[in-house]
Amino acid sequence: MTVLDNAPAAPLSVAMREGSQAQHSAAESSTFISDLMGGRINEAGYVNYLRSLRAVYAALEETGRALAADPLVSRLHDPVLDRLSAIDADLAAWSTGAEAEQACEGRAAVEYAERIRWTLDHPVRYVAHHYTRYLGDLSGGQAIGRILDRDFARDGHGLALYRFESIPKIKTYKDVYRARLDGLDLAPAQQAEAVAEVQQAFSHNQSVFAELATHLDRFAR
Ligand code: HEM
Numbered sequence: 001m002t003v004l005d006n007a008p009a010a011p012l013s014v015a016m017r018e019g020s021q022a023q024h025s026a027a028e029s030s031t032f033i034s035d036l037m038g039g040r041i042n043e044a045g046y047v048n049y050l051r052s053l054r055a056v057y058a059a060l061e062e063t064g065r066a067l068a069a070d071p072l073v074s075r076l077h078d079p080v081l082d083r084l085s086a087i088d089a090d091l092a093a094w095s096t097g098a099e100a101e102q103a104c105e106g107r108a109a110v111e112y113a114e115r116i117r118w119t120l121d122h123p124v125r126y127v128a129h130h131y132t133r134y135l136g137d138l139s140g141g142q143a144i145g146r147i148l149d150r151d152f153a154r155d156g157h158g159l160a161l162y163r164f165e166s167i168p169k170i171k172t173y174k175d176v177y178r179a180r181l182d183g184l185d186l187a188p189a190q191q192a193e194a195v196a197e198v199q200q201a202f203s204h205n206q207s208v209f210a211e212l213a214t215h216l217d218r219f220a221r
Contacts, residue, residue, distance in 0.1 A: 115201075139174070
């Protein structure tokens with residue numbers, strides 16, 4: 001076997017993006033997300049969305065800290081990405097105590113969080129969850145934040161989730177992040193595992209959106 005035989009066909013960052021393209025489009029056009037982006041979701045709906053994300057990021061960041069010394073995860077782990085305290089601040093800013101804010105049980109988010117915690121023993125798969133959430137926040141998340149700011153006229157208030165105060169240039173950070181992914185030098189089987197886990201992460205996101213969409217009667221604006 002030559003070295004080339006053992007090299008993955010595409011860099012990891014490309015394989016992850018291409019491997020999740022179809023699911024990304026599906027997530028963008030899911031009912032809950034297209035209603036949210038179209039200004040058709042009320043504050044209670046957004047609070048329920050944030051509550052789901054809270055469970056996910058608690059697991060992501062707790063597991064990330066536990067894996068911070070892992071040879072793979074240590075190359076990506078970066079506390080400037082942490083979102084949990086931003087989500088808590090946003091929840092405090094959006095919550096009004098309305099009954100509908102407890103509408104969604106959040107079962108799908110709990111299952112997503114459980115899957116992330118399971119990756120404690122599977123660092124290659126943890127990398128996939130790290131990529132799916134944080135590169136998403138640094139990409140489409142930026143546009144989502146601007147749309148919410150416009151639709152809810154919040155003047156930036158309650159939108160800390162989308163602000164990365166310690167990252168001066170998001171585009172540069174994303175380029176460096178992709179280079180770090182590609183520098184992990186995963187063997188083909190590991191890369192296939194990572195891409196499969198990105199797909200798993202997208203499926204969990206879809207389940208969260210589908211669960212939120214079952215409460216649209218209370219979330220319609
Ligand atoms: C309204 C919903 C969404 C919109 C409008 C959106 C938009 C975008 C856009 C425009 C990009 C490309 C940015 C660039 O070229 O740098 C992107 C990338 C990305 N998005 Fe989304 N997105 C949405 C939902 C999601 C969801 C639900 C996830 C998963 C949690 C996600 C994860 C990602 C990831 C991981 C990337 C990086 C792709 C890569 O370059 O490797 N996005 N998104």
